[in-house]
Amino acid sequence: MADPLLQLQALNKHYGGIPATDNLSLDIESGEVHAIIGPNGAGKTTLIAQIAGSLAPDSGRVVFAGEDITQLDVAQRARAGLARSFQITSLILPMTLLENMMLAVQARSGHSFRFWKPVSREQGMRESAMHYLQQVGLADRAGLLASAISHGEQRQLEVGMALAMQPRMLLLDEPMAGMGKQESARMVELLAALKQDKTLLLVEHDMDAVFFLADRLSVLVGGRLIATGSIDEVRQNPEVQRAYLGESHA
């Protein structure tokens, strides 16, 4: 079997005496959709931050595509093929959707120490950006400011920008956060379409979405992974039932 795309090896992160990540190891296979669930305060966002590089672990290693990336910063990891979307919408609000998307395309098309040629005349970048806007269903909104569209659409744009980076793996931190039912449904549809050819690591509260999308599931409680496996395996795990699912099904 091929090596896992992402390996977390004995990650530890403590805040004061409290472990936010407790000796956590996890392998994500290439091509799978892996969801991480857990109650509030379980350390999900802390974990994502350590994978994305915005937070350094106290100890342990992050290995991506066979390379130890523990020492790389956010931008370097992004260029290595690890794209993230944020839990809180994070866009360049005074730019249009197209301009936002073009930044994502620009990020992976060579260096940006170019001072003279307007990006609006870089035809290839423009077309590529339009392609990704189309893919997330925002092509007809290309000229609007990112601040002028709905929350759901902003989240779609975020996913689109992550896609436009042509990453090897997508880290999605609660892509459905704060969405209405309809918006959520559209996002699930979008992510389901990505399943075909992308590796996704998903942190999400919406259980229906998780059960629909995920190939495998990990449950995080108090910074510790208490179970990893297929959905059924995890569902039947007694510790999980006690700690998490039971509680939310009660």
Next chain:
Amino acid sequence: MNLRALIRLRALVYAVLLILLAIAPLLTDLAGKPFMLDVLSRTLVLAIAVVSLNLILGFGGMVSLGHAAYLGIGAYSVGIASYYDLYQGWLHIAIALTSSGLFALVTGAISLRTRGVYFIMITMAFSQMAYFALVSLEAYGADDGLVIYGRSEFPGWLSMQDSRGLYYWILGILLAALLFNWRLLNARFGRVLFGAMHNDARMQALGFSTYRYRLAAYVISAMMCSLAGVLFGNFNGFISPDIMTWTRSAELIFMLIVGGVGSIFGPLAGTLVFVLLEEWLSTLWTYWHLPFGLLLIALVLAGKGGIDDWLKRLERVRRRNG
């Protein structure tokens, strides 16, 4: 739709302004007030410095309170070279660009590790270090300053020996700086700076090492400002460390705010209004600083976007009525 509504007010104002600046030596001669050309020369030198500040502050959100240091480095490049009887103009420019670039690279690399108020303070600290270094350099006049006995020498029609030649040098470099800023803002580099100003985390997550782009912008801006310094040295014929006090840096920021932070022509408009207002008020009243300060406060309160933004808003009103 009538023709009046079609003409963009803002573009029109700037076009007229540029034409007036282009024929200013003629106008001041005709009016028999050649000293007005001196006032204008000094103003446009400052405008170049403000345009360069706009590159980092307006396009990249880096509020530097030490930008006058580069004005000083440029001016002293002329002053110190002339002190050793080196008057070749291109040499002066080369010294100014190299020394300001190096100083910016080193101090920028450190300053840009901080943000917000810390960045303001650390850039100010570095410029004060440069200031006190020059104050203590007895060889170059210390705080008494240095007289520059001859202007930078350029061949043929490039000569800046007479005030008209120097004026066109200043105007030429100002226009080049404006053009450069405009192209840069819309090119890849400018997009990255702009994005990082509004959402640095997002830009890093996209894979941009924003620190490097900021540092590059900081160095370019410093070099641009040093050209203003070269021109200042030539214009003034005398330089002292006073040129790089932190209050001067603050003035540059003020001019930029009055004109319109982040706009292309705003820095020019802001500098003109600031300096001409200062000139005019100081002829009216000994205690002109008071009304001047009040006027500036009113200007800033009246509109956040500065003069450039007013023109934009006027344009919109006209379009609605036209």
